[in-house]
Amino acid sequence: MKYTGVCTILCLLCISSGCTSVRFNEREQLSRSDMQFDAPALSSDLTNQIYQAREGASGVFSGGGGGGCGCY
Amino acid sequence: MLLRQVSLPAGSTSGVCLLISYLLVVMLLGPKVNAEPTADELDDLFAVRGIIYEQNDGADDSGGNVYIDEDASIQEGIVLLRKRVNDSHAVQAKFTGVIVTAASWDNARLKAETISGATTDDHGRLSWDLGWLYKNSQGFSGSIHATYGTEYTYRTEGVNIAVGQVFDEGSTALGFKLTAYDDRVRNIRFDGQEFEQETRETYTTDFSLIQSINAYSHVNLSWTHTEQEGFLATSYNAVRANATFDYERVPQSRSRDTLSVRYKRALTRDSYQLGYGRYWDSWGIDSDVLEGRYYFNLYDNRLSMQTSVRYYKQSAANFYGIDFDQPQLLQTSDSDLGRFTGTSAGVLLAFYNPQRLWGFLHTYELGFNYYQRGDGLDLYWLTFGWSFR
Known part of the structure; x- marks a missing residue:
């Protein structure tokens, strides 16, 4: 399972690295x-x-997780 | 069912009504504005967040672990203060206070006081986080945080180091984060017995990639790996074995991995986000998460609403059981480690006021989330916040 996961993310990285560059002046929507x-x-946290x-x-x-318990 | 469970503390209803009235007046009478500017991570910021959390164990404690009353109420407050030092540096402080009222917690606390004489007056958690942030014009960013927290029977110290680099005019952003926690646990068991203090160490690494797909959409891939060593049981948890109650016993180490992918797309005024996460660990728990979010620009770039739905499914830990015939070497009945599904939905309203107050731009937020677990444990939480920058 561990190797499957690592392989999956490597594949996704390879796929995404082939995406088209978006120039700085074209990033209005993404910004x-x-x-x-x-x-x-803070709300997401x-x-x-x-x-x-x-x-x-x-x-x-x-x-990832933090320290302490948080169990109740 | 939901309405019966929702009950706000006295006084909070009128406060919320006043806040909503104020926001409506400012929104309707104020000038038209452009969209809220995206905050620079180093900008001055003062933010306050609060949360009211209620957990319901169902009738006769039938939800989650059937032998334990898992009702709980939590009120948490966070204050965040960030100050830009110069073009590249900023410092940050965050303080968190939590008040917990939980049946299982109180029961263990009272027994511990009665039987072992332990000092257990602490009903909550206090923590602080101090950080230094750096960012330069070449797209590199970094931060270091130190945290300290104390709660009933726990004390935690942590450090967090993060670095990031933006490439290709912002089309690609890579991030790496290392987090380490050192916990000290007072080992007070459910029957009041207190044993030697235990330790727990947690190390987490996060790799993150944000990649633009086109001018309207981007994707976020992340891989989180966590290694834990030490006392990983919940000290006051009990397990029913051979018709009597025994201590919870879990392995001394745990390896955890999570892969997540999120896709976000901008529409003309609105946007949406789709996400999937896969988790697995060395205790035998596998889980899948599906999440969807839709962001509505409701009024003139000032009032927005984010709605979310989430589905979660997990398998049980190898040593999980509700009832054991005989005490086991490893055993838990903690419902969080059992097999269940969870469905949740939430809404977050945000209001941005472009008129400066005391020299700051300010934003208000009000959110509500409801989570229904397949094993009968229901919870909801209300969040509210103010940000000034």
């Missing part, structure tokens, strides 16, 4: 605040923290 991943940041406390998984759409 919009609603087009940023995990915006607004809070929500991901809850998912990590109530699910066996961690790090899905966020940067």
Whole structure:
């Protein structure tokens, strides 16, 4: 399973690296605040923290688990 | 069912009504504006966030672990302060305070006080995070954070180092993050017995790639790997074995991996995001997550609404069980490690006020999320926030 996952992400990296470059002056839509991943940041942090406390998984759409317990 | 469960603390309803009234007046009477400018990561920022969280264990504690009352209430507040030092540097401080009311927690705490005389007056968690941020004109960014947190029976110290580089006029962004936590655990068991203090170490690496596909869409790929060593059980968790209750026992190490992919596309005024995540670990848990988000620009670039739906499915840990015939070498009945599905939906309203207040642009947010787990454990949380920059 571990090797399958690594192979999957390597394939995705290869595919995405072939994407067309978007020039700086063409990035107006991509620069919009609603087009940023995990915006607004603090709200995303809070929500991901809850998912990590109530699910066996961690790090899905966020940067991994933290310290402490968070179990109740 | 949902309406019955939602009950806000006294006084908060009038506060929310006042806030909504104020936002409507400013929105309708204010001048037309351009879209909210995207914040530079180093810009001055003062942000406050709050969360009210309720967890319902169903009738007769039938949700999650049937032998444990898993009802819980949590109120959490976060204050974030960031100050730009010069063109390339900024410093940041974040403080978090949490108040927890949980039946299982209180039960263990009271028993611990009664039987072992342990000092357990702490009902919550306090933590701080101090950081230094750097960014230059060549597209390189970096940050270092130090964190410290303390909660009932736990104390944690952590460090986080992140670097990133933007290539090809912003079309490609690569990021790497290393996080390390060192926890100290007071090992107070559910029956009040207190054993020697235990340790837990957590190391996490994150690799992230954001790649533009065209002028309207981009994709985010990430791989997170975590290694944990030490006391990984929840000290006050109990397991029913041979008609009596025993301690939870789990392996001393855990290896965890997550692969995520997210796609985001801009429409004329709105945008949407689709995501999929795959998780697996050395305890035998596999999970899949599907998520969709739609971002509505409701009014004149000032009022926006983000809606989200999420589906989660996980398998149980190898040593999970509700009832054991005999005590096992490894055993847990923690419902978070069991097999279940989870469906959640949320909405987040954000209001951007272009008129400066005390010299700052300000944004208000109000969010609500509801999560229904297939094993009968339901939870919802309300978030609210203010940002000044």
